[in-house]
Amino acid sequence: MADCIFCKIVEGKIPAAKIAESDHALAFADINPAAPVHALVIPKQHIATLNDVNDWAVMAPVFELAARVAREKGLVQSGWRAVINTGRDANQLVFHIHLHVLGGRQLSWPPG
Numbered sequence: 001m002a003d004c005i006f007c008k009i010v011e012g013k014i015p016a017a018k019i020a021e022s023d024h025a026l027a028f029a030d031i032n033p034a035a036p037v038h039a040l041v042i043p044k045q046h047i048a049t050l051n052d053v054n055d056w057a058v059m060a061p062v063f064e065l066a067a068r069v070a071r072e073k074g075l076v077q078s079g080w081r082a083v084i085n086t087g088r089d090a091n092q093l094v095f096h097i098h099l100h101v102l103g104g105r106q107l108s109w110p111p112g
């Protein structure tokens with residue numbers, strides 16, 4: 001989709017530190033990391049928010065790649081968090097679904 005920064009990352013039009021990739025999902029480092037490991041995992045297809053998902057099969061590759069990133073970053077024993085912010089109250093800033101993979105430190109709960 002035009003004017004979507006994450007679509008541009010998928011298309012290679014703007015750079016990102018790629019971590020892992022599958023046929024339908026891409027993982028790259030968050031530009032402003034909130035934890036020692038902070039990856040964003042996105043469907044390659046443009047979908048703005050979880051509210052806009054029609055075919056939930058699109059999310060399976062996202063979770064599969066997130067779990068692979070966690071494994072490859074050594075987070076399986078220590079633990080990690082998967083977060084998908086959706087809409088205004090969750091402070092979603094980029095309107096292309098992205099799953100945050102956070103780990104490498106003790107994470108607090110509840111989130112702010």
Ligand code: 5GP
Pocket residue numbers: 005016017028029030031032033040084085091092093094095
């Ligand atoms: P949201 O609040 O929408 O869940 O999170 C958006 C995330 O995308 C933020 O953590 C922010 O640091 C990250 N981000 C925004 N623009 C870029 C970018 O151009 N490249 C990368 N790698 N991350 C970005």
Ligand code: ZN
Pocket residue numbers: 001004005006007008045046047095096
């Ligand atoms: Zn997009």
